[in-house]
Amino acid sequence: MRTMAVVERRKEDIPSAQLVKKEVVYETNGLNVWYGEHHALKHIHLSFYEREITAIIGPSGCGKSTYIKTLNRMIELIPNVRLEGEILYRGRRIFDTSYPVEQLRTQVGMVFQKPNPFPKSIYDNVAYGPRIHGIRDRRLLDEIVEKSLRQAALWEEVKDRLHENALGLSGGQQQRLCIARCLAVEPDVILMDEPTSALDPISTAKVEELMGELKTKYSIIIVTHNMQQAARISDRTAFFLNGEVIEYGETKTLFSRPADQRTADYIAGRFG
Numbered sequence: 001m002r003t004m005a006v007v008e009r010r011k012e013d014i015p016s017a018q019l020v021k022k023e024v025v026y027e028t029n030g031l032n033v034w035y036g037e038h039h040a041l042k043h044i045h046l047s048f049y050e051r052e053i054t055a056i057i058g059p060s061g062c063g064k065s066t067y068i069k070t071l072n073r074m075i076e077l078i079p080n081v082r083l084e085g086e087i088l089y090r091g092r093r094i095f096d097t098s099y100p101v102e103q104l105r106t107q108v109g110m111v112f113q114k115p116n117p118f119p120k121s122i123y124d125n126v127a128y129g130p131r132i133h134g135i136r137d138r139r140l141l142d143e144i145v146e147k148s149l150r151q152a153a154l155w156e157e158v159k160d161r162l163h164e165n166a167l168g169l170s171g172g173q174q175q176r177l178c179i180a181r182c183l184a185v186e187p188d189v190i191l192m193d194e195p196t197s198a199l200d201p202i203s204t205a206k207v208e209e210l211m212g213e214l215k216t217k218y219s220i221i222i223v224t225h226n227m228q229q230a231a232r233i234s235d236r237t238a239f240f241l242n243g244e245v246i247e248y249g250e251t252k253t254l255f256s257r258p259a260d261q262r263t264a265d266y267i268a269g270r271f272g
């Protein structure tokens with residue numbers, strides 16, 4: 001388990017040599033994606049850093065989900081997709097035929113827009129991944145389940161009903177359960193595609209708070225339609241439009257002094 005205290009210090013307070021250099025988790029170089037004839041992603045160059053939250057924003061159809069699906073190679077499951085360019089995960093090209101895709105899916109977890117728990121008990125949902133990895137010891141599984149549910153801020157609400165069906169939970173609880181299921185295999189990166197768009201404001205606030213805690217250990221890439229959310233929770237933001245990255249930078253800067261007029265128009269709500 002990676003643990004590291006995150007110390008917030010202002011840049012000007014410390015000599016540059018002492019600045020903690022964050023490692024790049026993902027690097028995308030000249031990525032192009034086509035669905036048949038449709039050019040969905042165009043020349044994407046982006047790097048994501050560890051223990052940060054990166055938000056991807058942009059209007060419907062601009063390629064956000066397509067991009068996030070390429071990061072864990074889910075895109076390969078779609079027929080008639082063609083890719084060009086490269087994606088490096090921790091320095092390795094994930095589209096190399098020798099890259100073990102199962103390993104990638106263990107290191108890179110995904111949370112979807114609609115909570116999608118398995119129609120099994122709460123316990124079995126969280127124990128699912130560890131069991132696939134061969135963990136059978138009941139005590140160890142119990143520990144993993146409790147720890148993951150605690151990390152996902154759900155433990156107190158479900159500890160007395162672990163063996164009830166997960167589909168009996170509320171939408172917000174189901175989404176936190178899906179996050180717990182993802183954490184149970186100790187991923188390195190968590191991809192989230194509009195994880196709160198189906199949730200009420202209270203559940204949304206809980207998931208946002210949770211993400212703030214998770215980023216001390218994990219790198220999170222989140223697609224969101226909600227610009228206030230991007231501004232609240234993310235360290236960096238990428239603005240996509242028509243399959244291109246228009247602007248990418250520190251969230252504070254992008255929202256307060258966008259460099260491109262199209263970014264300014266989008267964040268001001270003038271389109272999209």
Ligand SMILES: Nc1ncnc2c1ncn2[C@@H]1O[C@H](COP(=O)(O)OP(=O)(O)OP(=O)(O)O)[C@@H](O)[C@H]1O
Nearest residue numbers: 035038040058059060061062063064065066067078
């Ligand atoms: N399986 C598919 N087959 C063909 N075209 C697709 C497929 N999935 C997406 N597209 C097209 O690719 C473009 C990008 O879609 P994508 O789902 O990545 O957008 P998005 O930014 O996630 O939009 P939204 O905000 O509505 O979720 C769209 O024009 C879409 O119609």
Ligand SMILES: [Mg+2]
Nearest residue numbers: 064065066193
């Ligand atoms: Mg989408």
